[in-house]
Amino acid sequence: MEISRTRSFLFVTALLGSFFAHAGEMDQFAKCISESGARYYGTHWCPVCARQNATFGSAWKKLPYIECSKRGSRERLAHCENVPGFPFWVFEDGGGYAGLLSVPLLAEFTHCARSGGR
Numbered sequence: 478m479e480i481s482r483t484r485s486f487l488f489v490t491a492l493l494g495s496f497f498a499h500a501g502e503m504d505q506f507a508k509c510i511s512e513s514g515a516r517y518y519g520t521h522w523c524p525v526c527a528r529q530n531a532t533f534g535s536a537w538k539k540l541p542y543i544e545c546s547k548r549g550s551r552e553r554l555a556h557c558e559n560v561p562g563f564p565f566w567v568f569e570d571g572g573g574y575a576g577l578l579s580v581p582l583l584a585e586f587t588h589c590a591r592s593g594g595r
Contacts, residue, residue, distance in 0.1 A: 500534055500535065500536065502591055503533050503534055503536035503591075504536045504539060506533075506536070506580070506583075506584075506589055506590075506591050507533055507536040507537065507538075507539035507540050508539050509587065509589035509590075510540060510541065510583060510587050510589055511539060511540060511541045513568070513569055513587040513588065513589060514568070514569035515541055515566060515567065515568050515569065515586070515587050516541050516543055516566070516567045517529075517540050517541055517542045517543065517564060517565075517566055518543045518545050518557055518560045518563060518564065518565040518566075518567070519542060519543070519544065519545065519563050519564045519565075520544065520545050520546045520551070520563050521544065521546065521548060522546065522551055523563040523564065525563065525564055525576065525577050526563055526564045528577055529564045529577050529578070532577075532579075532580065543556070543557070545557035545560060545563065561573075561575055562575045562576075563575075564576065564577065564578075566578055566583075566586070568586045568587060569587075570586075572586065574586070
């Protein structure tokens, strides 16, 4: 019984350590994306935007996110009238990409390592 409890404790400890390492890594990655000059256009009602945000966990708040509609409305705000769809990413080189982007693609387009460095 004691061995089983010890194994369970070690498993949970390793799992939590992995989660917090991932969270810190994503914080640095999101910060690097912001510093790269990228812009991320989305809306609060967009399900794909919600999936993009979930990729980063709580670190999504550090992304260069630009909200394109008022709360409680689906009306597009003026500063987003030329955005073709959501989510939409614009990178320093001028390239624009619609849809959910993976971490490896975001790293490639921003020259950011997932650990946060460039």
